[in-house]
Every structure is written in C-alpha cells, then in structure tokens.
Amino acid sequence: MQRRTVIASVGAILGTSVGTAAYTSATVTRDATFAVATDASSALIGLNAGTTAGVTESGDALSIAVQDLNTDGTFVYGDGANIDTSHAFSIINNDxxxxxxxxxxxxxxxxFELFQQGTDWTDATSLGTVDSTTDVTWTAAAAEEIRAVMxxxxxxxxxxxTDLDGTLTVSAN
Incomplete structure (x- = not known):
C-alpha cells in the first residue's frame, strides 16, 4: 500500500514540475546601478598622466595632445632607462x-614601450612595444602599475x- 502512495506522490510532483515550466516566454525586471569613475581615480582600468608634457588628465580622462612637433623628427616622452622618474603615462589594475x-x-x-616594475622601478623590464601592427598583452596583479614611454x-x-592621430585602446579581461 505504501508503494502505491509513494508512486502517486512522485507522479504528482513530476506532473506539477513539468506543468509549471511549460511557457514560451517570460520577462523579469530588476534594478541595476552603475558607477563611473575618472581614469585617474578608482576606475577598473586606471590611466594616469606621467611626468612628461603632452600627456595630461583632461576632465575625467587621460589625454594625449602633443602640439607643434617639427617635421622629420623623433620625439620621446619618458625614458626607459629612468622609468622610475620619467614616463608618459601609467596603466593601473584597480580591480x-x-x-x-x-x-x-x-x-x-x-x-608605446611598456615597462613592468621589478623589485622597484630602477630595475623595470620592458613588456614590449605597441605600434600600429603590434599590440602588447600582459598580466597585472591587483593594484599593479605599468608605465609607458611614448x-x-x-x-x-x-x-x-593629422597623420599621427589615432585611437589608443586599453582592454582588460
């Protein structure tokens, strides 16, 4: 007798489960909140102006605006041999x-040549050079800073x- 009761109960539960899941569409609304931060503050990808002219924090974003360069010249912003005191900008993992x-x-x-700190910035190592055909990918620990020479x-x-105008893209995964 108990066997029939158990079988009937299981059948009733299965029938109820299958019956309640039989719909063709559903909509659920939830609230979402997004907070936007400036590049130089607590944004997930921190972008901070370095120690050279031409790279600033304009409004809420890093700005690279170099003016009045001579034709047929090479201009370096930052110093890879002295990255501890001279760099164009830095990228910080604020996550x-x-x-x-x-x-x-x-x-x-x-x-853009990228540098990663060793025991301190005086023994930094190059991660590689970014140009129009080569991106550089690296892994950064939480709060780790990478510095760039432009x-x-x-x-x-x-x-x-305006031949040199372009888009600098920083992606984090």
Missing part, C-alpha cells in the same frame, strides 16, 4: 584580482597634418 591587459594603437608613427616619429609627415 581586486589579477587581470590580463592589452594595449593597442591604430596609427603608424607612434609607439615615441612619435614625424618622418614624412607634413606640417599641420
């Missing part, structure tokens, strides 16, 4: 965990031209 980052730039004539080559660029 609470390790992340993979990628830096890219889409226009020829501008490069080089601009105006060879073949006419006075007043």
């Amino acid at each position: 609470g965990s390790e992340r993979s980052f990628t830096l890219g730039y889409d226009t020829a004539g501008v490069t 080089t601009i080559d105006t060879t073949g660029v006419a006075s007043g031209a």
